[in-house]
Amino acid sequence: MTPRRIAPALLLLLASSLAQGAPTLSSDHRPSRExxxxxxxxxxxxxxxxxxxxxxxxxxxxxxxxxxxxxxxxxxxxxxxxxxxxxxxxxxxxxxxxxxxxxxxxxxxxxxxxxxxxxxxxxxxxxPRVILPDTGPAFSPVVPATSGRLALFVEDACPACDQTALKLQAAGRAFDIYVVDSGADDVRIRAWAQRIGIEPAKVRNGQVTLNHDAGRWVSLGLSGDLPAVVRQVGGQWQRQP
Structure with a gap:
């Protein structure tokens, strides 16, 4: 009896079925089920x-x-x-x-x-870390907390923050400004200080310092919105009126 030959189309269908049943190998020859x-x-x-x-x-x-x-x-x-x-x-x-x-x-x-x-x-x-345009150095190291200096925490696009900073400056107070949303960008701090009118001379002589907040406000754990004027009293940071 002469054996019957399998049609080419049937062979292709059979090969496709076998291929679908076999595990697919990744580039490192591991089955895809892994x-x-x-x-x-x-x-x-x-x-x-x-x-x-x-x-x-x-x-x-x-x-x-x-x-x-x-x-x-x-x-x-x-x-x-x-x-x-x-x-x-x-x-x-x-x-x-x-x-x-x-x-x-x-x-x-x-x-x-x-x-x-x-x-x-x-x-x-x-x-200097922060320089106001055309005014020379405008950054001075942060004065240690034991000195009793005021710390002012502000953020950009905050009119109340601007007013508080200018009020402290006009009163001749020595204080350190921390810009909470500066994004560690010196240009942003310079732009903020220039826009509201922080006097470069007071920054150069250390009466006012400009600083990135870098998480300090959160670490204090104080409640309330910005601006925040704080001082260390008896080892504890307290908001000032």
Whole structure:
């Protein structure tokens, strides 16, 4: 009996079926079924980084696929889960986690800022950090808190902040200005000081100093909006009237 030949089209169909049934190999020849395991391990690590359980991290990812992710695409997991909390207990949990995370972040930020300041003093002793246009050096080192100087925390686009700074300057007070939203940008501080009328001579002689906040306002833990005039009294920072 003469064996029947299989039609070419049938051969192609058979080959396609076999290919679909075989595991797909990645560039390093590992079956693709291993990829979900790698993703799961990455999710577990992300969850640990934020102090969350794996199911909480999964819920955060799901939330970011919905309206929250559209309105706030860069929101952090703790804030996202806190906003979308289903119970008061959940809301309190995420609030506590976020307070702890923020405290740790600020502590690291301040430690780095101190290291940066030390490095600047060692490497560029005679170079000012902030210079007002055409006026010469306008930065003087922050006077130690034990001196009792006032510290004024301000932000840009804040008329009340501008008025408070000018009022202290007109009264002849010695004070240190910290711009909370400077973004570590000297140009931004210069523009702010020039716009409101900070006198370069007072900055040069150290009566007024211009500084990046670098997390200091948050670290003080004081309540209320900016501007804030504060002074260290008995080892504690207190808002001044």
């Amino acid at each position: 990829r979900p395991v790698a993703i799961e391990r990455a999710d577990e690590q992300h969850a640990r980084d934020w102090g969350l359980k794996l199911e909480e991290w999964t819920r955060y990812r799901d939330l970011m696929l919905g309206p929250l992710g559209v309105y706030s695409p860069h929101i952090d997991p703790l804030t996202a889960l806190g906003i979308e909390a289903r119970t008061d207990q959940e809301r309190q949990r995420y609030a506590q986690l976020q307070v702890a995370a923020e405290a740790q972040r600020v502590e690291k930020l301040l430690a780095y800022q101190r290291a940066y300041d030390d490095a600047w003093q060692r490497l560029h002793t005679d170079m």
